Amino acid sequence: xxxxxxxxxxxxxxxxxxxxxxxxxxxVLVTGGAGYIGSHAALLLLENxxxxxxxxNLSRGNVxxxxxLQQNAIPGRFNFIKTDLSDLEDLHSVFSKNTxxxxxxxxxxxxxxxxxxxxxxxxxxxxxxxxxLLDAMRVHNVNKFIYSSTCATYGDHDEMPITEETVQVPVNxxxxxxxxxxxxxxxxxxxxxxxxxxxxxxxxxxxxxxxGRLGESPLPQYRKFGRITGACIxxxxxRCDSIKIFGSNFPTHxxxxxxxxxxxxxxxxxHLAALKQLRPGAVQIFNVGTGKGVSVREFIAAWxxxxxxxxxxxxxxxxxxxxxxxxxxxxxxxxxxxxxxAKFTNLEDSLATAWNWHKAHPNGYAVTDEISNGxxxxxxxxxNL
Ligand SMILES: NC(=O)c1ccc[n+]([C@@H]2O[C@H](COP(=O)([O-])OP(=O)(O)OC[C@H]3O[C@@H](n4cnc5c(N)ncnc54)[C@H](O)[C@@H]3O)[C@@H](O)[C@H]2O)c1
Numbered sequence: 001x002x003x004x005x006x007x008x009x010x011x012x013x014x015x016x017x018x019x020x021x022x023x024x025x026x027x028v029l030v031t032g033g034a035g036y037i038g039s040h041a042a043l044l045l046l047e048n049x050x051x052x053x054x055x056x057n058l059s060r061g062n063v064x065x066x067x068x069l070q071q072n073a074i075p076g077r078f079n080f081i082k083t084d085l086s087d088l089e090d091l092h093s094v095f096s097k098n099t100x101x102x103x104x105x106x107x108x109x110x111x112x113x114x115x116x117x118x119x120x121x122x123x124x125x126x127x128x129x130x131x132x133l134l135d136a137m138r139v140h141n142v143n144k145f146i147y148s149s150t151c152a153t154y155g156d157h158d159e160m161p162i163t164e165e166t167v168q169v170p171v172n173x174x175x176x177x178x179x180x181x182x183x184x185x186x187x188x189x190x191x192x193x194x195x196x197x198x199x200x201x202x203x204x205x206x207x208x209x210x211x212g213r214l215g216e217s218p219l220p221q222y223r224k225f226g227r228i229t230g231a232c233i234x235x236x237x238x239r240c241d242s243i244k245i246f247g248s249n250f251p252t253h254x255x256x257x258x259x260x261x262x263x264x265x266x267x268x269x270x271h272l273a274a275l276k277q278l279r280p281g282a283v284q285i286f287n288v289g290t291g292k293g294v295s296v297r298e299f300i301a302a303w304x305x306x307x308x309x310x311x312x313x314x315x316x317x318x319x320x321x322x323x324x325x326x327x328x329x330x331x332x333x334x335x336x337x338x339x340x341x342a343k344f345t346n347l348e349d350s351l352a353t354a355w356n357w358h359k360a361h362p363n364g365y366a367v368t369d370e371i372s373n374g375x376x377x378x379x380x381x382x383x384n385l
Contacts, residue, residue: 025077027051028275029100029142031085031133032107033069034061036216037148037205041104041268042069042078043214048272051077053098056107057084060219064365068213085129088136095140102144102278104271105133108178111225112152112322115174126177127184134188144278145185145197146271151260151289153179153201156324160293163330164201164285172322182285189283196282198274203260203289203329204228205267207350208357215357216264217364228259228296229351232303233358235311242312245296247319252326256296257319260289260328263344263353273338286334290342293328299347306351 028045032038033054038061042052046069054066066080083090085107108126109115115122130147137145152175153168170176182199189195206229208215218226223234235243248255270288277284294302300313334340344350 025049025051026101027053027099028102028104029098030054031103031105032056032061032148033080034058034063034065035106036218037202037264037267038104038106039065039069039214040209040264041106041271043072043209044265044268044272046073046077053079053081053100055081055083055085055094058082059084060109060222062217062219062365064217065214072213085132086124088132091132091136092139095136095142100140100142102146102275103133103137103142104146104148104275105130106148108148110150110174111222112172112174113320114222114225115172115177116321119173119177122173122177123180126174127180130181130184134184138188138192143192143194143196143280144275145195146274146278147181147185147197147199149182149199149201150175150178151201151203151287151327151329153182154327157327160326161291161328161330162287164287164333171324174322186283189281193281196278196280197284198271198278199283199285200267200270200274201285201287201329202267203262203287203327205264206261207263207265207344207353210265210353212353212357212360215361215364216354217361228299229303229354232300232311233354236303236307236309236355237358237362242314243300245300245313245315247296247323248315248317250319250325252295254295254297257323258293258295258326258328259299260292261294261299261347261350262289262342263350265353266340266342266344269343270334270338270340273334273340277338284337286338287329287331288334288340289329289331290345291329291331292345293326294347302347303351303355306348307355 028050030038030042033042034056042054045052069078081094083094109122153170154162154166155169155171168179170179185197231243234240252258267288
């Protein structure tokens with residue numbers, strides 16, 4: 001009879017049986033698994049033998065990223081669920097039907113400019129949905145949580161570098177929505193001694209999978225809010241005619257904003273390190289960055305060097321609303337306690353990973369899913385998941 005089993009089914013059965021017979025394989029729920037950072041985290045978890053369920057409403061994520069995860073998973077180890085975290089009934093149903101050991105929460109909205117225009121939406125998405133998720137975890141007795149926070153919770157400080165003790169005074173609704181979520185996590189932890197959490201405050205995330213499987217590809221309608229890498233890519237690929245610098249009078253060495261750029265592979269490694277050291281009753285907080293500040297002008301110069309393409313750079317004196325001059329971290333806490341250290345310390349190396357993916361995928365994820373061969377358009381592909 002075995003002869004008649006198709007090889008994929010056989011592999012799935014073998015993997016499921018060995019999971020049951022051998023040790024328990026940790027099952028991680030990755031919210032926002034179709035997004036930039038969530039998809040990279042899901043891939044790393046799969047490569048490290050975890051079972052992963054990616055949950056995403058696809059409002060901002062990419063179907064193509066889910067396809068890449070499916071292709072790179074051992075059969076039976078990866079599942080995708082299309083659900084909105086604000087739909088409590090759906091969320092509880094997901095937790096009823098699955099046994100999760102850990103939740104890594106990446107789903108959220110992450111554009112400072114958009115948060116200035118639509119603050120309530122940011123509090124609903126970034127703060128309200130954390131309450132929903134923690135409540136589903138409480139009801140279904142899931143007690144390990146890793147949260148994507150941000151350096152935007154610190155706000156604008158004169159004293160650098162930022163440590164975990166630096167007072168958090170966010171200056172925009174995005175930062176405030178994430179800081180409030182941190183408070184909620186701490187309050188919930190106080191009520192549940194079984195609960196263990198890590199809050200990772202990311203600095204500015206760049207780059208993509210060095211093997212070129214995943215990339216950063218915001219949906220076209222959100223590019224206007226986009227981050228610096230997106231602006232460089234759009235100008236280099238001719239989607240717009242220049243890279244625009246907003247703010248040239250900041251009190252920094254060249255007048256442009258200074259940020260700490262951490263590579264996405266390093267960032268997701270930090271999640272794995274944090275997961276391994278979760279402690280019941282504790283909410284551990286770590287900055288995740290390189291400890292080095294880089295100005296916008298320096299970033300663009302490195303980008304031009306990596307791509308070898310000349311692009312027009314337009315400098316606008318006016319800063320974008322909600323932006324502030326300088327932020328970089330002191331990463332010694334995470335280095336000492338989790339033995340994590342950024343491996344990508346050369347900006348050009350980091351940017352090369354992003355450029356390589358975009359060179360291979362000039363239409364973003366469109367070339368990796370059904371759109372490329374004309375079978376269906378992007379919206380149909382999303383509907384069919
Ligand atoms: N990218 C950065 O530089 C950066 C820096 C600091 C912190 N962060 C945090 O990291 C997290 C991930 O950021 P990203 O850059 O990968 O963003 P992203 O937009 O690429 O990914 C977020 C994903 O969450 C999904 N999502 C959003 N709302 C949802 C909902 N209600 N229900 C289900 N899914 C939903 C989106 O469809 C998307 O796939 C965010 O929480 C963000 O605040 C990002």
